[in-house]
Amino acid sequence: xxxxxxxxxxxxxxxxxxxxxxxxxxxxxxxxxxxxxxxxxxxxxxxxxxxxxxxxxxxxxxxxxxxxxxxxxxxxxxxxxxxxxxxxxxxxxxxxxxxxxxxxxxxxxxxxxxxxxxxxxxxxxxxxxxxxxxxxxxxxxxxxxxxxxxxxxxxxxxxxxxxxxxxxxxxxxxxxxxxxxxxxxxxxxxxxxxxxxxxxxxxxxxxxxxxxxxxxxxxxxxxxxxxxxxxxxxxxxxxxxxxxxxxxxxxxxxxxxxxxxxxxxxxxxxxxxxxxxxxxxxxxxxxxxxxxxxxxxxxxxxxxxxx
Amino acid sequence: xxxxxxxxxxxxxxxxxxxxxxxxxxxxxxxxxxxxxxxxxxxxxxxxxxxxxxxxxxxxxxxxxxxxxxxxxxxxxxxxxxxxxxxxxxxxxxxxxxxxxxxxxxxxxxxxxxxxxxxxxxxxxxxxxxxxxxxxxxxxxxxxxxxxxxxxxxxxxxxxxxxxxxxxxxxxxxxxxxxxxxxxxxxxxxxxxxxxxxxxxxxxxxxxxxxxxxxxxxxxxxxxxxxxxxxxxxxxxxxxxxxxxxxxxxxxxxxxxxxxxxxxxxxxxxxxxxxxxxxxxxxxxxxxxxxxxxxxxxxxxxxxxxx
Numbered sequence: 323x324x325x326x327x328x329x330x331x332x333x334x335x336x337x338x339x340x341x342x343x344x345x346x347x348x349x350x351x352x353x354x355x356x357x358x359x360x361x362x363x364x365x366x367x368x369x370x371x372x373x374x375x376x377x378x379x380x381x382x383x384x385x386x387x388x389x390x391x392x393x394x395x396x397x398x399x400x401x402x403x404x405x406x407x408x409x410x411x412x413x414x415x416x417x418x419x420x421x422x423x424x425x426x427x428x429x430x431x432x433x434x435x436x437x438x439x440x441x442x443x444x445x446x447x448x449x450x451x452x453x454x455x456x457x458x459x460x461x462x463x464x465x466x467x468x469x470x471x472x473x474x475x476x477x478x479x480x481x482x483x484x485x486x487x488x489x490x491x492x493x494x495x496x497x498x499x500x501x502x503x504x505x506x507x508x509x510x511x512x513x514x515x516x517x518x519x520x521x522x523x524x525x526x527x528x529x530x531x532x533x534x535x536x537x538x539x540x541x542x543x544x545x546x547x548x549x550x551x552x553x554x555x556x557x558x559x560x561x562x563x564x565x566x567x568x569x570x571x572x573x574x575x576x577x578x579x580x581x582x583x584x585x586x587x588x589x590x591x592x593x594x595x596x597x598x599x600x601x602x603x604x605x606x607x608x609x610x611x612x613x614x615x616x617x618x619x620x621x622x623x624x625x626x627x628x629x
Numbered sequence: 630x631x632x633x634x635x636x637x638x639x640x641x642x643x644x645x646x647x648x649x650x651x652x653x654x655x656x657x658x659x660x661x662x663x664x665x666x667x668x669x670x671x672x673x674x675x676x677x678x679x680x681x682x683x684x685x686x687x688x689x690x691x692x693x694x695x696x697x698x699x700x701x702x703x704x705x706x707x708x709x710x711x712x713x714x715x716x717x718x719x720x721x722x723x724x725x726x727x728x729x730x731x732x733x734x735x736x737x738x739x740x741x742x743x744x745x746x747x748x749x750x751x752x753x754x755x756x757x758x759x760x761x762x763x764x765x766x767x768x769x770x771x772x773x774x775x776x777x778x779x780x781x782x783x784x785x786x787x788x789x790x791x792x793x794x795x796x797x798x799x800x801x802x803x804x805x806x807x808x809x810x811x812x813x814x815x816x817x818x819x820x821x822x823x824x825x826x827x828x829x830x831x832x833x834x835x836x837x838x839x840x841x842x843x844x845x846x847x848x849x850x851x852x853x854x855x856x857x858x859x860x861x862x863x864x865x866x867x868x869x870x871x872x873x874x875x876x877x878x879x880x881x882x883x884x885x886x887x888x889x890x891x892x893x894x895x896x897x898x899x900x901x902x903x904x905x906x907x908x909x910x911x912x913x914x915x916x917x918x919x920x921x922x923x924x925x926x927x928x929x930x931x932x933x934x935x936x
Contacts, residue, residue, distance in 0.1 A: 408810075505851065506852060507853055528848065538925060538926075539848035540928065544844055546811055616928060618845060619928060621845075621889045621922075622886055
């Protein structure tokens with residue numbers, strides 16, 4: 323039930339109205355792996371530079387995250403610098419340096435090529451396809467994408483979609499990729515492009531899942547304070563994919579429960595800067611919030627048959 | 630289990646990107662009553678002018694809505710003219726004329742004064758208090774409000790809050806009335822001001838309910854097309870209050886089920902201009918969408934006890 327994740331591992335400088343984190347561990351694959359590892363073994367496929375800190379390597383290794391396919395190359399690690407508005411749904415990228423990630427050509431180890439579960443984090447569709455091509459017969463493939471790839475590598479992305487099971491993207495990206503302004507039509511349009519499930523991430527408003535003949539909607543877990551929303555989507559994907567790998571099946575029920583676990587993991591991630599909260603998290607905390615989440619969304623349905 | 634609703638009945642001119650309705654039946658009390666009547670008898674307390682159309686009076690009467698406290702006065706009926714943006718969460722009020730509603734002094738009939746259920750739609754807090762004062766011993770009182778009253782009649786509104794059980798308002802209004810920018814803190818702050826339940830309406834993102842020791846969140850029912858969002862909040866309140874009156878109790882369970890019924894009613898209301906869809910609705914349609922709604926939000930919870 324091992325999961326392969328390909329994506330970035332880097333250093334983020336994050337500014338919010340309430341504080342700042344400098345050169346903190348980040349990147350889509352970091353958040354994903356630190357969430358998924360609670361459910362299933364995870365192998366991280368990525369590139370870092372010679373400046374990658376020993377302490378961060380230890381952080382992954384101590385949590386049993388497989389780093390055999392983390393390639394250390396001459397040069398600097400991926401870096402991102404962003405600033406959030408008071409409305410944390412909005413942020414500006416102040417600088418983005420791919421550094422060693424620019425020339426990254428992922429190579430999976432022999433045993434990793436027979437993995438059952440694969441998550442293609444938010445990187446170029448070509449790189450996503452390259453990793454997918456190396457995995458012989460995956461049971462479940464999920465991929466994330468973003469506006470940049472939709473605008474600039476649309477053809478490669480569209481070619482990838484029939485090869486994946488689960489697509490995650492935000493509401494604006496769903497509209498952009500489908501060409502439909504209504505979100506329900508957008509979701510249904512994306513299903514026709516290949517994936518069997520489309521998960522639209524709506525930030526503080528939760529997630530909407532589209533399937534062949536079903537719709538599922540969950541709110542986000544309401545928090546009194548959000549410190550740093552960075553990585554929430556990747557953490558969500560980690561909880562989701564971790565649960566799917568753990569259960570070994572892609573069904574309506576496992577997807578729904580996985581979406582709830584993903585939402586739980588994301589709600590913890592945003593409570594502190596960087597991966598701080600995720601790294602310190604315990605299974606009891608996850609289990610407690612899972613129960614709260616179920617209570618939060620349980621409509622106590624008592625349909626009336628009057629009239 | 631009869632419900633008294635005080636609010637506006639008027640004529641709306643509504644422009645959207647897709648069409649226009651001219652002098653169509655509207656007003657908070659109209660939407661509320663046409664939704665609530667599926668669950669419980671409703672008495673409408675309002676004022677209209679001599680131009681109020683016979684056909685609209687018939688529309689209410691044919692649906693067993695009590696109009697004995699609908700006062701017809703010399704002058705014109707309340708009128709509103711609004712235009713929606715492409716993003717239907719945004720709209721501009723082009724004109725608003727209270728007309729005969731400006732001098733309205735509600736007077737309940739003797740039997741109405743012993744009603745158990747009362748909904749104070751979005752009118753001035755003073756008028757809301759005046760109606761509340763006439764009802765001897767209501768079992769459940771709910772009230773709606775808006776930014777205009779929060780800004781201009783804050784003192785009267787705050788004085789009203791300890792006298793009501795359920796407060797409904799939108800997210801921006803919740804922040805404004807509580808003085809808290811975080812929605813969870815805003816909801817908890819509003820609870821301290823009096824109501825035992827605070828329902829924050831988030832339009833297409835659903836509803837968040839705050840109670841003494843519980844939180845409940847539901848998404849809105851996802852629609853392929855929204856024709857006219859006017860009255861969605863009042864329709865929601867109608868379904869909610871109707872269900873509460875029908876069940877006769879204000880508990881966590883009845884509130885949650887009521888919120889789902891309210892969401893179902895609102896999802897129908899926005900499918901057509903004005904009250905057109907609500908007026909034509911059948912109980913079977915409500916029941917069908919209620920089932921879909923439960924399926925939409927059912928997380929198939931299967932908590933894992935591993936680790």
